[in-house]
Amino acid sequence: MADADAALDRRPWFLLAPALLAIAFLVIVPMSFILVYSFYENVDLAVDKVAFQFSNWQALFHDSYYRVAIWKTLRLSVIVTMLAAVLGYIPAYFIAMTTFRHRWLLLLLLILPFWVSFIIRTMSWIHILGNEGALNGILMWLGLIQAPLQMMYQEGTVIIGFLHVFLPYMILNVYVSLEGIDRNLEPAARTLGATPWQAFREVTLPLSMPGLAAGCLLVFVLTGGSYVTPLILGGPRDFLFGNLIHDAVVSELNWPMGATLSFTLLVLLGLVVVAYSRVMGLNQLSKAFR
Amino acid sequence: MKKMDSTKRYEILRERMGNGDVDRRTFMGLMGAAGITAGVSGGVMVGMARQARAAGTSLYFEGWGGVVSEALRKHAFDPYEAASGNTVIDSTFGGEGEVLTKIKAAGNTDGHNILHSSGVSWYKRWVDAGYGSELNEANIPNLANVMDAIIKPFRKITPDSLSAVPYDYGTTGIAYNTKHVTKEEAEALGANLLLKKELKGKIGGWGDAANRAWYGALQSDQDPNNITDWDAVWDKVRESRDLVLKYWSSGAELMDLLAKEEIYVTEAWSGRVAALQDQGHPIGYIDPKNGLAWMESMFVLKGSPMAEAEELLNFMLDPATSLAVAEGQKYPSSLDPNKVAMTDMIKALPAYDATGTLSNLVFRDPVVWNPLEKDYTAAWNRIAKGG
Numbered sequence: 001m002a003d004a005d006a007a008l009d010r011r012p013w014f015l016l017a018p019a020l021l022a023i024a025f026l027v028i029v030p031m032s033f034i035l036v037y038s039f040y041e042n043v044d045l046a047v048d049k050v051a052f053q054f055s056n057w058q059a060l061f062h063d064s065y066y067r068v069a070i071w072k073t074l075r076l077s078v079i080v081t082m083l084a085a086v087l088g089y090i091p092a093y094f095i096a097m098t099t100f101r102h103r104w105l106l107l108l109l110l111i112l113p114f115w116v117s118f119i120i121r122t123m124s125w126i127h128i129l130g131n132e133g134a135l136n137g138i139l140m141w142l143g144l145i146q147a148p149l150q151m152m153y154q155e156g157t158v159i160i161g162f163l164h165v166f167l168p169y170m171i172l173n174v175y176v177s178l179e180g181i182d183r184n185l186e187p188a189a190r191t192l193g194a195t196p197w198q199a200f201r202e203v204t205l206p207l208s209m210p211g212l213a214a215g216c217l218l219v220f221v222l223t224g225g226s227y228v229t230p231l232i233l234g235g236p237r238d239f240l241f242g243n244l245i246h247d248a249v250v251s252e253l254n255w256p257m258g259a260t261l262s263f264t265l266l267v268l269l270g271l272v273v274v275a276y277s278r279v280m281g282l283n284q285l286s287k288a289f290r
Numbered sequence: 291m292k293k294m295d296s297t298k299r300y301e302i303l304r305e306r307m308g309n310g311d312v313d314r315r316t317f318m319g320l321m322g323a324a325g326i327t328a329g330v331s332g333g334v335m336v337g338m339a340r341q342a343r344a345a346g347t348s349l350y351f352e353g354w355g356g357v358v359s360e361a362l363r364k365h366a367f368d369p370y371e372a373a374s375g376n377t378v379i380d381s382t383f384g385g386e387g388e389v390l391t392k393i394k395a396a397g398n399t400d401g402h403n404i405l406h407s408s409g410v411s412w413y414k415r416w417v418d419a420g421y422g423s424e425l426n427e428a429n430i431p432n433l434a435n436v437m438d439a440i441i442k443p444f445r446k447i448t449p450d451s452l453s454a455v456p457y458d459y460g461t462t463g464i465a466y467n468t469k470h471v472t473k474e475e476a477e478a479l480g481a482n483l484l485l486k487k488e489l490k491g492k493i494g495g496w497g498d499a500a501n502r503a504w505y506g507a508l509q510s511d512q513d514p515n516n517i518t519d520w521d522a523v524w525d526k527v528r529e530s531r532d533l534v535l536k537y538w539s540s541g542a543e544l545m546d547l548l549a550k551e552e553i554y555v556t557e558a559w560s561g562r563v564a565a566l567q568d569q570g571h572p573i574g575y576i577d578p579k580n581g582l583a584w585m586e587s588m589f590v591l592k593g594s595p596m597a598e599a600e601e602l603l604n605f606m607l608d609p610a611t612s613l614a615v616a617e618g619q620k621y622p623s624s625l626d627p628n629k630v631a632m633t634d635m636i637k638a639l640p641a642y643d644a645t646g647t648l649s650n651l652v653f654r655d656p657v658v659w660n661p662l663e664k665d666y667t668a669a670w671n672r673i674a675k676g677g
Contacts, residue, residue, distance in 0.1 A: 042664075044664055045415070045663055045664050045667070046390055046391075046394060046415070046419060047419075065672055065675075065677055068676075069675075126546070130550055130552060131550050131551050131552050132550045132551070148551075150491060150535075152536075152552060153535050153536045153552075231539070235534075235535060235536060236531055236534055236536070236537055236674055236675070236676075237675060237676045239675050243675075244671075244675075247671040249391060250384075250385070250387050250388055250391055251385075251387060251499070251667060251671060252664070252667050252668055252671065253387055253390065253391065254664075254668075255394075
């Protein structure tokens with residue numbers, strides 16, 4: 001009997017083993033290498049010396065250049081996340097509540113952009129917001145402006161680029177959460193005297209919070225780890241922490257510093273996940289997909 | 291044979307549109323067609339391509355993309371493949387730093403054979419990093435037609451044997467939109483045109499550290515190959531940064547910004563400006579005093595199939611091939627005009643040197659610049675971001 005219990009206790013570990021091994025070899029081991037590399041010394045471009053020294057970490061903690069980048073990254077990630085939450089909730093609500101028979105078509109439209117390369121989707125804004133882009137063309141054709149408006153290569157363009165790419169993640173998460181809500185709850189609230197807005201605010205919105213929070217977490221983390229969008233759509237001062245990693249690894253060929261910055265970004269974004277776990281509980285993530 | 295995934299294919303399509311080769315309607319149509327084709331026939335085509343490659347030796351080539359890659363593919367690689375039975379698998383890099391990063395990460399040069407390498411500085415870096423090959427010049431008889439002046443800096447670094455053959459040259463001068471800047475003004479201001487406050491928000495720049503430092507030196511009235519006051523250089527770079535709308539990072543992006551009039555003035559690569567002029571855009575070009583000239587080479591990495599690589603280089607240096615590529619990419623050939631008759635189109639290209647001595651052009655001295663690169667690259671990356 002005792003043997004049977006012991007075997008039963010080990011079963012979860014057997015079942016978890018593939019996932020744990022995958023995480024160990026694909027996440028923990030590579031990140032350990034990166035951590036070790038952060039203590040190496042960059043002697044010249046692309047020339048590193050094996051060492052155990054802290055100059056890269058000292059630079060990170062004492063140089064305001066990196067703190068500014070962290071601040072900019074957090075700030076932009078919060079802006080994009082909040083806008084995505086507001087803009088994403090509406091279509092998610094519509095898709096979840098619609099009586100349209102072919103709802104699958106709406107979901108298909110939602111994931112359709114994923115068929116096109118992320119870079120192309122980002123670059124498409126040049127053809128929309130550029131001097132000779134569609135928006136300027138329409139405004140000039142309507143006679144509202146005489147000369148093209150300068151809309152490209154600003155922070156606003158970077159935010160638009162992020163929203164374009166990450167909004168589907170938000171919508172899908174909120175949609176899944178809304179889909180799981182009993183449809184009778186809102187009418188029930190109405191019969192108890194709630195206005196439509198009150199019914200939404202006090203019944204639907206709280207129940208959809210797991211999905212909204214999961215979407216926020218995803219958008220925040222994805223934005224915080226980006227670097228291509230500011231490169232393509234931003235001006236000289238539009239950059240995120242990821243751009244510093246790109247600079248260190250590809251431009252300065254300083255892998256130890258790149259490793260230091262990469263590990264820092266991992267920790268920062270990890271802290272966001274920990275904070276989320278404290279506030280919402282990570283089990284809420286799974287609720288969003290029930 | 292082009293080695294590309296769907297993303298790269300889309301990027302090239304978009305680049306062609308930026309270059310003015312494809313109109314918007316065709317672009318959208320081809321995007322849709324490419325998506326369907328990739329989905330339906332991608333797997334089959336990949337399989338067939340593998341079989342085709344198995345027939346001969348594959349040479350992996352990495353270059354600058356856009357009109358440059360198109361010229362090489364059309365005038366050099368396709369004819370070479372037909373003549374030799376070997377395959378050239380070409381792709382675009384974002385800079386040699388990217389290739390070096392990949393090679394370093396992989397720990398070997400597998401999948402990397404020949405680079406369209408930029409300048410003597412990078413030649414020295416590749417050699418110093420231990421990736422230089424030893425070309426057997428007896429297998430490249432067309433090397434005899436190449437200008438002595440353009441080979442000399444490479445031989446100075448590796449006196450015993452070359453790892454690359456010089457292939458073309460050009461300048462990084464100043465491009466300006468003639469609707470907004472006159473030729474007289476551009477010539478009068480020279481490098482300081484890029485500091486004209488009235489053009490704020492309409493100025494572009496190449497986001498390359500060495501180039502920024504070079505132009506900072508020009509703007510602070512210093513000899514770029516003998517900079518004595520780096521603070522003055524960075525002050526000028528900061529002054530320029532505050533006026534710039536966008537630092538571009540590729541030839542296609544440069545052409546797009548100028549063609550769409552997002553910017554009116556910028557540093558620019560001579561060949562890309564010639565391509566824009568060819569398309570009818572109102573773009574003028576000047577080389578300011580001490581403007582930056584550069585030479586590009588076909589660098590063969592250590593571990594490559596040398597006999598085939600030498601055969602390809604010899605084919606590329608054949609006058610008929612070299613001149614056709616020069617006309618296509620709009621950069622003058624490295625062949626000596628005193629030995630090989632140049633076409634009128636090549637003679638009219640910006641930066642063309644009819645003497646075959648390159649004495650009118652100022653190149654970056656690798657002995658001066660390479661030891662400083664670590665510092666000035668880090669400095670520039672900070673300044674670019676507001677530092």
